[in-house]
Amino acid sequence: MEFDPFLLSRIQFALNISFHILFPTITIGLAYFIIYFRVRFTLTRDPHWEFIYAFWVKVFALTFALGVVTGIVMSFQFGTNWPGFMEQAGNIAGPLLGYEVLTAFFLEASFLGIMLFGKSRVSNKLHLISTMVVALGTTLSAFWILSLNSWMQTPAGFMYENGEMIVDSWFEVIFNPSFPYRFAHMMVACLLTASFLVAGVSAWRTLRGVDGPATAKVMRVAVFAAAILIPTQIFIGDLHGLNTLEHQPAKVAAMEGVWETEKGAPLTLFGFPDEETRSTRAAIKIPKLASLILTHDLDGEVRGLNEFVGEHPPVAPVFWSFRVMVGVGMLMLLVSWVCAWQLWRRERINKWGLRALFGMTFSGWIAVLAGWYVTEIGRQPWIVSGLIKTADVVADHPPGILLTTLVAYFTMYSFLMVSYIGAVFYLSSKPAQSLLHMHNYDLPGKHPEDRAYTPNNSK
């Protein structure tokens, strides 16, 4: 079998970015939950909130470390694997990435030190501020990255001068047409991922009887957050879809598996898109629904893939990823609403609800990855929509070296993934109060009288 350096580079980049994105997704969302736990503790001095905070800060730190180190890989891979991208779009991509380092990286890396190790060294107030600064840093980081990614999808605000891309409006570059939708969609996705992680781990703790009252408190927060966030996400996702239809019709056609342009297009629930025959085999269709969803009009026109021959993305992966994302989203809606209803009516979730929540601990990851595949594979064959082809910017490394490093990354990531999930559940199996005395953590407040907590033996 002949290994194509372009294909290998794409697999390697896909592997790195897929593994990387998992961790910021959690930290961006979890940061806000942690602030909430911290504020509740500060206001109520209820020890349960302190246990909850202590526990989730640990998970946060672990996740953050994985996000940081895999993020450094990303910052190098632009140069090592896609040098042509920076040469051509460097005047735009460079400053956006630069602003991420300047405004976000240092901020979160520096204040995380105070957040994790500084409790007894700084006042309660400064510690709380540091926690908020870390959340701000993670959000700013998402802001700049999504700005760049959106620009690659819907480029704006620049012109060509002697064959070079020159910005004429940074405002238009940063706030390009798809940015607001993409940023909102991603932020809510992060919050949802964190909600289901918190709910799933809490469900597991409840099933094992660890820290009754504290676990019940945090469960409420996570389940109600998920129940409110998921419809919000469906609404934002719909707006995002309208925006994509306007700017990247070929991507939408691939998502829906629509080959021929038609008015009143049916929605294909399932099927097997086949690029050879340019049709979707064994399709289950609902009449007119695609037009209704995409154009908000029963007879709206949906452009088919045949209009973009040679320049549309590979259909099957986009089509399937989209169905996975939507499917997980529907499951999230169902589970969170059933559990929220149980909590509201009966103050507690039954065993099946707990098991469902536990099963969905990492459901956010699946939805986020699938969503990113839709958007990134959906942009192909372009790296910058309509301007720069991915195949034109790849570095020409010997396939042997690419294959070796690919195997090395894959081995490392598999090992880390097993270790990460193992560590999260190892921590979850302990009562939270024991975590207060574990390494890396000290009690809040500078003065002993601030430590108004009574040991609670709920296990």
Add this chain to the structure above:
Amino acid sequence: METILPLIFVAVMGLSLLLYVILDGYDLGVGLLLPLGSDKEKDVMIASIGPFWDANETWIVMGVGVLLIAFPTAHGIILTKLYLPATIMLLGLILRGVAFDFRVKAGDHKKAMWNRFFFIGSLVAATAQGWMLGSYITGLTGSTINTVFSILIALCLPALYCVLGATWLLIKTEGELFAKAVVWARASVLPMALGLFLVSIATPLVSSVIAERWFQLPNFIGLMPIPIASVIALGLLAVLLKRDVEHLRKTNPVFLFACPVAVCVMAALGLAYSIFPDIIIGQMTIWEAAAHPSALLFTLYGMAIALPCIVLYTIFIYRIFSGKATELRYD
């Protein structure tokens, strides 16, 4: 503006990389020394870098980031050529970065394993960085002599990091561990000095461009303060470390740490002079590689505001965590 902007950016890039070598240098050094401490001492050693390592590591992202923003063409060429060592370094940095957290969170039964990974990751990253530096100085060409030279630097850089790490531990520790750190510092000074000496001789030998810049008469005399200052800093460190441990306990340890830092600064100055105004030695100048002035100017505005803030809050955080490190928590 067209001539000044690349100058500003190359200065920021150089400073970021220098800061990286000093700051991540000491925590990589602590990682290299980790196997030498007892289990309890390992906790203190890790605690001594706990609040800082993440921000330290960010300086390399900043350095590479500035290369990418200001000199995109050179960024592509350099990183493509350094693909293998860069990938190995990244794998090392990943391993040590996560080991730091996993060692206390994955359970006591796995702590020894993660301690080992912390060491291996630090060693791999340090060696790969030396390799990258060596390849860069020799103009990114892969001849045999250049490869030998790269290996030479790959072996020296960990020694420098050990000296930085050991003297950092002198600032942050007390008691038995302090005495051990003195021994480690003493032991690593000689390999570091030898390494620097060999590298200084070998650099002009493998790179004719660098030789030309140094060995012209007025320049040669003007440049002498650089090697002289390095020798003084190194000599001072060696002499100070010769004192017995009890005496050293009363010495201000910051002064001991400052000695290898001074050597790093001098090496950076020497290197900057050797390379300037090229961004890839003998191939491309900073002006040829520079991005469009509009992109540079836009980044400069942000940098002018953000960099001073970064420096201020970094100092602020070092002040918060000043003093000796104890166990894994700071009280």
